[in-house]
Amino acid sequence: MTLDIRRPLPRGPAWIPPGVYEPQQDTWLLARAIRREGITTGTDVLDLGTGSGVLALEAARLGARVTAVDISWRAVLTTRVNALLSGQSISVRRGDLATAVAGASFDLVVSNPPYVPSPVGGSPRGAARAWDAGWDGRLLLDRVCDAATALLRPQGSLLVVHSGLCGVEDTLSRLSGAGLVPTVADRVLIPFGRVLRSRLPWLRQRGLPADDMVEELVVVRAVRA
Template sequence: MIPFSPPGVYAPQEDTALLADVLADESLAPGAAVLDLGTGTGALALDAARQGSCVTAVDVSWRAACAARVNAWRAGLPVRVRRGNLFAPVRGQSFDLILANPPYVPAPGGGRPRGAARAWDAGPDGRLVLDRICREAPALLRPGGVLLLVHSALSGPDRTLGRLAAAGLRAAVVRRRRIAFGRVLRGRLEWLRERGALSAADETEELVVVRAELPR
């Protein structure tokens, strides 16, 4: 079933599919508590619910939260959807698995993104949201809990690994995939090349999935 994706809501793309592949490899106990952070249409939340997990989906966008509710209803799956900024709606809760496909595209200018761009623009280094996740996610994981986080290699996977390791998690890149430049990146290739993030020969973007586990 193709998910309902209204204008302004991030539709499932290559990064969603890559993270879904890694999710499928996770051995989740029945009723595992799963958090889908920045759920968009709810595609990943629905995948987790199909595995028998108890899923909470969060998005800062009202449109995304509504889309996720509609898609859960259409699929007949029990997904609890909350609207809010990152972890704010689930403070005090803990999870066996946290899924995150956050904004990670480097963007010129210092202002915070607005509108649909909130789904991809993430500051000059692409880490406006990534660093918050690395800082705040460990406190919401249960012992043995796992964070699965997808982002672009342009956004510094080594920094992600270092920050998660500093928080006490065992972290590694577990999946990589090269994809053609999307519309957003194509529109800022010159800027990315000027700042050295891409060379003139680069014709693809690498996506990575980081898996970080809190020791028991």
């Protein structure tokens, strides 16, 4: 059974230019998980790969002090503009994931990294940087998992969303190996989007579950003990 979890976020960003990831069902799923985290005015939140800033702004509305990071100058500008339009104060930095906040630690780290498996190996270019992530979809995901321990304060949490095509057990194992305690916090089935539909022959050749044209999205939550 597929579920439609789209829900407009209150006073959401008004500007999403071409080349910046447009919020989709993975965004809403992760936003739902953020709202369960009990954020208060004393919570420090890091949004890795912020895109349009939707998740950073959601955390800010809940009272958090938010730092948003993206490697794309266009995404950084978009997030700054949307923060202004939304009347929220967040710190937006350009950088390559955790390198932009070296030495800092947070109560909550959230990330919706690119995770779509791609027949083109290596780092994607152009607009595809917002979704393509190497042949197994883990090009950025593994880096987020590896950086999480150093980014989190004791009892801090990581929330990361990705496709089941990337290997949920791989994510759980990697986080456990980094000393965190991971669980699956949420999951939902959605129809294949345009990009995955265009890659059906390749996905089937790799033996990935593409016959039913349904993708599982998963939010993994990991706690630093």
